[in-house]
Amino acid sequence: MSLIKYNDRSLRNLTTTPAAVTGNSPGALVHIKTLTASSSASLTFVHGSSDVVLDSTYPIYKFEFINLNPASDDKKFQVNFRDGGTNYDATKTTTNFFAFNREGSGDPGFSYSTGNDLAQSTAVQVISESAGNGADESVSGEMTLFNPSSTTFVKHFMSRTNTYYTSDISYDVYVAGYCNVTAAIDGVQFTFESGGNFDGTIKLYGIKDS
Amino acid sequence: MTLPANKIITINDRGARAATTFGSLSAGGGNMVFIKKLTASSDSNLTFHNGVSSVVLDSTYKEYLFTFKNIHPSAESDLLFQANAVGASGFNETITSTFFRAYHNEAGNDTTLAYVAGLDQAQGTGFSTLTDGIGSSSGTVNNDDNASGYLRLFNPSSTTFVKHFMGITNQQNPAVYSVNNYFAGYFNTTSAIDEIQFKMASGNIDAGDICLYGIL
Numbered sequence: 001m002s003l004i005k006y007n008d009r010s011l012r013n014l015t016t017t018p019a020a021v022t023g024n025s026p027g028a029l030v031h032i033k034t035l036t037a038s039s040s041a042s043l044t045f046v047h048g049s050s051d052v053v054l055d056s057t058y059p060i061y062k063f064e065f066i067n068l069n070p071a072s073d074d075k076k077f078q079v080n081f082r083d084g085g086t087n088y089d090a091t092k093t094t095t096n097f098f099a100f101n102r103e104g105s106g107d108p109g110f111s112y113s114t115g116n117d118l119a120q121s122t123a124v125q126v127i128s129e130s131a132g133n134g135a136d137e138s139v140s141g142e143m144t145l146f147n148p149s150s151t152t153f154v155k156h157f158m159s160r161t162n163t164y165y166t167s168d169i170s171y172d173v174y175v176a177g178y179c180n181v182t183a184a185i186d187g188v189q190f191t192f193e194s195g196g197n198f199d200g201t202i203k204l205y206g207i208k209d210s
Numbered sequence: 211m212t213l214p215a216n217k218i219i220t221i222n223d224r225g226a227r228a229a230t231t232f233g234s235l236s237a238g239g240g241n242m243v244f245i246k247k248l249t250a251s252s253d254s255n256l257t258f259h260n261g262v263s264s265v266v267l268d269s270t271y272k273e274y275l276f277t278f279k280n281i282h283p284s285a286e287s288d289l290l291f292q293a294n295a296v297g298a299s300g301f302n303e304t305i306t307s308t309f310f311r312a313y314h315n316e317a318g319n320d321t322t323l324a325y326v327a328g329l330d331q332a333q334g335t336g337f338s339t340l341t342d343g344i345g346s347s348s349g350t351v352n353n354d355d356n357a358s359g360y361l362r363l364f365n366p367s368s369t370t371f372v373k374h375f376m377g378i379t380n381q382q383n384p385a386v387y388s389v390n391n392y393f394a395g396y397f398n399t400t401s402a403i404d405e406i407q408f409k410m411a412s413g414n415i416d417a418g419d420i421c422l423y424g425i426l
Binding site: 029059096097111112114120154157180208210 | 240241242243244247277279280282312313314315316317318319321322323353354355356357358359360378380381382386387388389390419421423
């Protein structure tokens with residue numbers, strides 16, 4: 001058996017491992033991109049831009065929202081999708097419901113959120129309740145987007161976020177629906193309502209199917 | 211032991227293979243491991259059976275995740291699932307489950323958030339509902355109609371506990387609604403589960419992928 005000479009740097013810099021290490025099954029949840037907002041008006045993931053992958057490479061994509069803190073009080077976090085061209089205006093039909101509980105008196109609730117859903121609308125989709133802008137107040141959660149590159153099917157998405165509501169309420173917000181288009185979705189944009197700036201982190205992952 | 215970056219280390223191929231860490235990559239390569247993808251093509255069902263066609267559905271993982279991508283029926287129908295205990299057949303394990311959903315129609319004049327009594331089970335042995343009817347009006351299905359979502363199955367190999375499951379799907383249903391389904395429950399058996407089958411209530415699964423993952 002021939003000897004191969006490595007130095008420590010060459011081992012550290014390896015980007016793939018032998019089957020013996022990974023069992024031929026490397027992790028199926030692949031980190032693609034982290035965007036960090038710092039008084040930003042939006043965070044946008046566009047396929048092919050800044051190393052973002054949002055095409056047929058993965059059948060399912062997952063976004064994670066970590067401590068999104070709006071600059072102005074009482075603002076909802078929202079999403080929209082690009083289905084060709086440069087505008088984020090894909091037609092969507094969605095549902096929105098929530099559970100909540102107050103810090104002080106309790107008084108919990110569970111309800112459909114009429115007014116925060118969409119019916120064949122190109123408008124932004126709200127995916128949180130109105131967040132406070134206190135130093136410890138924010139929105140966190142996740143959103144899954146299914147097969148955005150399909151040119152056959154509508155594009156389902158579903159999200160769950162928890163909001164530190166402006167008046168000290170925990171809101172658990174569930175949103176789902178579909179972009180009712182057969183064009184591929186190649187960009188996803190996150191904003192707070194009224195174009196307000198925000199801080200925080202959004203991570204994009206791809207889920208492998210092979 | 212920390213070595214200088216340029217220190218030459220002489221190892222043979224067996225030595226490299228035997229290493230357990232490389233750079234920043236750790237053994238295992240991640241906590242979510244792809245196991246198997248089944249792609250429907252006018253199939254009556256898609257079935258994952260431990261030990262068959264490279265499927266792992268045993269004590270290797272404590273949790274399994276099934277993902278549904280663009281499940282498209284041959285005609286308007288519900289997506290269902292059931293299980294077999296090890297050595298059993300018939301897909302008739304006893305299930306107690308819940309089902310609730312939110313929906314909103316494309317016309318924008320009908321919404322709901324409600325428990326759906328007809329889609330749960332109480333010690334039933336039938337197939338459990340993952341979606342209500344996928345499709346369009348009059349029992350037809352358009353080319354772009356489909357459902358996507360996921361199902362989590364916990365510790366199917368346990369011979370002590372019942373086997374919990376939970377999941378979420380989103381679908382288009384007849385009369386053009388977006389329907390967001392939430393379901394959970396358990397196979398009320400202490401026998402190990404090693405086979406899961408997905409099918410439509412009637413007709414075939416024309417297209418779509420179901421992937422199985424193990425969660426470390």
